[in-house]
Amino acid sequence: MSSVRILALTTLAMMAFAGNSLLCRAALTHTSIDAASFTGIRLVSGALVLWLIVRMRHAAPAGAGSWxxxxxxxxYAAGFSFAYVGLSAGTGALLLFGAVQVTMIGYGIWSGERLFKLQFIGLLLAFGGLIVLLLPGLSAPPLYASVLMLVAGAAWGVYSLRGRG
Incomplete structure (x- = not known):
């Protein structure tokens, strides 16, 4: 796959993830739905859509699944929903995506992978951006909601790692 195609797909994915954060935050702060009900609706509707896709393709499920x-x-889903009750969409997305990346990169390094020079520089720039965001003078996000979002991101990273290949 060409670099341009990979960049385009990555950009589209990031826009979808950002849109998900914006829509979820709006639903949790501008409607009367609670985080638990919102999580349930997300999980059940996702399961139904996946079931329909498998049925429409006339395919058998790929495996037995994993608890x-x-x-x-x-x-991920519960932490995400409960965290967005107290976080802005931008802060929540930054914490979520950062936690996903730390989980996946950390697992790679733990498994013996090594970062190339540009990857290491990118990692340092990302951590630098996070530090700048949290510098004194800017309002720090609520600790409880931040921890929930970090846990949600780590869980998403674990889920992604388990689904490789």
């Missing part, structure tokens, strides 16, 4: 992956997905 660990299911738990990781639930922890």
């Amino acid at each position: 660990l992956s299911a738990i990781a997905l639930f922890v």
